[in-house]
Amino acid sequence: MMRIFLFLATNLAVLIIASITLKLLGVDRFTGQNYGSLLVFCAVFGFAGSLVSLFISKWMAKMSTGTQIITQPQTRHEQWLLQTVEQLSREAGIKMPEVGIFPAYESNAFATGWNKNDALVAVSQGLLERFSPDEVRAVLAHEIGHVANGDMVTLALIQGVVNTFVMFFARIFGNFVDKAIFKNEDGHGIGYFIATIFAELVLGILASIIVMWFSRKREFKADEAGARLAGTGAMIAALQRLRAESEVPVQMPDSLTAFGINGGLKHGLAGLFMTHPPLEDRIEALRALR
Template identity: 90%
Template sequence: MMRIFLFLATNLAVLVIASITLRLLGVDRYTGTNYGSLLAFCAVFGFAGSLVSLFISKWMAKMSTRTEIISQPRTRHEQWLLQTVEELSREAGIRMPEVGIFPAYEANAFATGWNRNDALVAVSQGLLERFSPDEVKAVLAHEIGHVANGDMVTLALIQGVVNTFVMFFARIFGNFVDKAILKNEDGHGIGYFVATIFAELVLGILASIIVMWFSRKREFKADEAGAQLAGTSAMIGALQRLRSEQDVPVQMPDSLTAFGINGGLKNGLAGLLMSHPPLEERIEALRRRG
């Protein structure tokens, strides 16, 4: 129920912000041949969704995963967690992020936030219970690597760009089918809407492949950062432990999966839409790195 509410609230915010922006720009209406206005229209909606999600990412993460922020440590484990994140953040050159624990049996962690100095790093209860201190530190270092590299902002911008061009080219294709093929001269007919929806579905899949390719590249970079901060052997050990638990289903919300330590396991064509590369490839990359 909470995820449905968050989804509806986010989309409502996107519509309101996009509508206001379009009116201020004077491009709330466009014709089929006014490609400048069409591109501006698509850019506003394309970036609105990704940027709104970015700015409220911490709030959404806390609500959707039921993450409990550690403001005052109550146990020595929480004290160690805060001290470790503080140490890693200082070494990475970023401000200390908020630190939290979310109730999940799966071994996972995530980082989110709209900029590198206002972030959230959280780990699952299962990870804390089953991983060694060195492995937990390596996982935290991986997430700090995401923050220090600015991956949240970069991925949001890339998503905004691909959203823009998916909408733009889908509408051009719809207009072509409607006017050139169906010879409709009276506004947008049914052919325009059917062709546009079809094009958005096809282009949306291709755009997702591009975004997920970039996300997989970011995982290798975050692993390297984790190895630099916590040690290569510790980072490899954490990934090997994750590999041993691959049968446990990943329960992270889709909006956070790209910044988790574990993105699940899929092969073949489905692997093109995965946010994380296979753990074997990540381990081998760290071994080659030395």
Template identity: 80%
Template sequence: MMRILLFLATNLAVLFIASITLSLFGFNGFMAANGIDLDLQQLLVFCGVFGFAGSLFSLFISKWMAKMGTRTEIINQPRTRHEQWLLQTVEQLSREAGIKMPEVGIFPAYEANAFATGWNKNDALVAVSQGLLERFSPDEVRAVLAHEIGHVANGDMVTLALIQGVVNTFVMFFARIIGNFVDKVIFKNEEGQGVAFYIATIVAELVLGILATIIVMWFSRWREFRADAAGARLAGNTAMIHALQRLRAEQDVPVHMPDSLTAFGINSAGKNRLAGLFLSHPPLEERIEALSR
């Protein structure tokens, strides 16, 4: 979940800052000469360039952001037998998945968690929490690692970046169409871009951005099922089910969760339909059921 939050937060921040900066400096060159119509082709190119710029920038710095955000310590030289086992397990799973050995790290957190990130499958990072290592059995930890390796082998971060780039493009595109309509048709402004254009565009970007997030989160939930399936192939179906059951059992443990994880609250999955639209992970019950079938 941390990788999703870091990616989305960075991407949306870059997109928002780029959009505001370009508008303030008058680079919205897609307005037609009469000030009412839009050059839609030029507008689409404009939005595509900056829409994908945010998502691709987020992708390329995803490892650095994840390390900083979780305080992950990379294992370069194993100091304990547990670290040695962790490196050997990731190396074996990576070889079986047909990818290059990723960086391996441990981040200080009591809750059982793990993540994988990186701009391509041969330059990735896989990290697990200290709590997961302490409380899960070796087979369960191996299954969790296999799930994360599955994300890397499936190229999920790249696909997420491309999907985010597409939705960014159309959020910017339709927001400016709405802003132009409000400014020219409703407020009857015929002299360039009025204040109404900027206000309506920003509001439209916020609203459309929320709707776009629903699409991105749907893909995120779908890819969790794929990663579970990959984990089951690499570590065994029974071990993958046991790992998910262990995660479900810990949902009731009263532990402090960082705000960055609570934002996508794995414990809140499925409590109501509306909240479920914004969750990065499907309910654990559904994932266990899918593997059981």
């Protein structure tokens, strides 16, 4: 229910922002041959979706994972967690993010937020219970690295570009099908809408490969940042622990797979759609830094 509500609320916000922007730009009307207006139209909707999602990313993450923000530490572990994040943030040159814990058995963590000085870093209860302090610190350093590198904003912008061209080429394809196959010369008919939706689905899947590729590249950068902040040995040890746990089948909720640093080895076509590289590759990359 919460996921549906978040989806509808996000789309409503996108429609409102896009509608106002299109009116201000005067491009709320275009024909099949007016590619300039069509591109602006697609860019507004494409970037609006990704930017709105970015701006509400912290709220969505808290709601979907059940993350509890630590405002006043109640235990020694919470106190240590806050102090560690504060120290890592200071060394990384960013403002102290919100710190939270989410209830999950699997070892996982995530960072999100619309800019590096207004972020959220959270770890699972399972990670805190089973990882050593040095390993937890390395995981936190990895997430701080994501924040300091501006990965959230960069990925949102890339997603906006991808959205723009998916919508643009899907509508060109829909217009071609409508005119060439359905012989519709008066506005847009049913053929246009069916072909456009089909093209958006296909192109959206293909375009996501680009976004996932970039996401995997940024994981290596975050590992490097984690190694600088927490030590290469600790970062490798944390990834090795994650690899050991990934070999044990644990069902991970859908709400966490989009955020977590835990990821196993994937080959073939499935590997193209992974947000994280194989842990073996990440470990080898860190060893090469020594």
